[in-house]
Amino acid sequence: MSTALDNGARPAADDPFRGRLLDGLASSINERGYRDTTVADIVRDARTSKRTFYEQFASKEDCLIELLRRNNDILIANIVAAVDPEADWRAQVRQAVTAYVDHISARQAITLAWIREAPALGVVAHPLHRTAMEHLTDMLVDLSDNPGFRRADLAPISRPLALIILGGLRELTALLLEDGRDLREIIEPAVTASQAILGGR
Structure with a gap:
């Protein structure tokens, strides 16, 4: 079972019961979806x-x-680890998008819960959404400020443009997940759009 706590991401000081409960929720979301999951299932x-x-x-x-x-947090760490900052900037874009697709492919139900279910929770989930988008935006700004981008005379992406990329990517992801389509269909349009925005400024 792939959960959001894979890859040793659970903090060392975490209560073991807390980690088990998060794994239990991830397992239930994979099996039943979030809406049909109860505390008893978890x-x-x-x-x-x-x-x-x-x-x-x-x-x-x-x-x-x-x-x-x-x-x-794991999504961001996986993308950063996959990108070679010395590579050509276009190659870096493809590396980042491919790492994104690899991550969400292993966590499809959890990804859909993030995009569709969490906003329905209302104000309680607002800090989660804001923090996630801020961290993802920070990641894009940082990734576009490395040797590969600087060699191409490209300035770091602005935060508004980074948000446009992220918003479009989230919606495309949700649509493909809801339709049960191959998530690798994300790669080419995401790479094309990102390269156009990053290289066309």
Whole structure:
């Protein structure tokens, strides 16, 4: 099972029950979807109790927000690790997009919960969304300010343009996930659009 807590991302000081509950939620989302997941499903998959759940999280929504926050942190780390800052800037764009697609392909239900379910939680999820977009924007700005980009005389991308790229990518991702299509279809349009924006300034 791939969860948002793969790759050793769980903090060393994390309560083991908290990690198990997040894994339980990830497992239930993969199996049932977020809307049909109950706290009973989470604790059953985590092999723990409702009492333990409520010692760690105020609600199912609170648990989801923490799961998505960690998943977004791993997404950013995976993209940064995949990009060679010395490579030609066009190659870097393809590396970043491919790493994004690899990550979401392994976490399709969790990705869709991030894009479609979390906003429906209302104001409680607003900090998650803002923080995720800020961190993703920071990542794009940082990635476009490295030797490969500087050799091409390209300035770092502006934050508004980075947000435009991210917003379009999120919507395309959601549409392909909802239609059950091959997520590799994201790669070429995302690379083309990103290269056009990054290289055309």
